[in-house]
């Protein structure tokens with residue numbers, strides 16, 4: 001079974017209801033209190049770590065395409 005949330009903005013990978021990252025089961029989520037195999041606190045921590053890595057200057061330089069050769 002799968003779940004499609006009407007509050008999920010696919011283009012931004014974010015929650016329109018909470019105006020932050022979609023982490024199903026987080027406080028305020030329509031799925032709050034539902035059972036998840038991985039605890040919500042752990043998934044929130046992991047998402048925060050991902051966001052920190054994404055925002056760290058120079059960390060994603062290798063993923064940026066080089067400018068076109070002239």
Ligand code: SF4
Nearest residue numbers: 005008015022029030
């Ligand atoms: S956090 Fe919850 S309410 Fe928000 S988009 Fe994700 S599943 Fe839906």
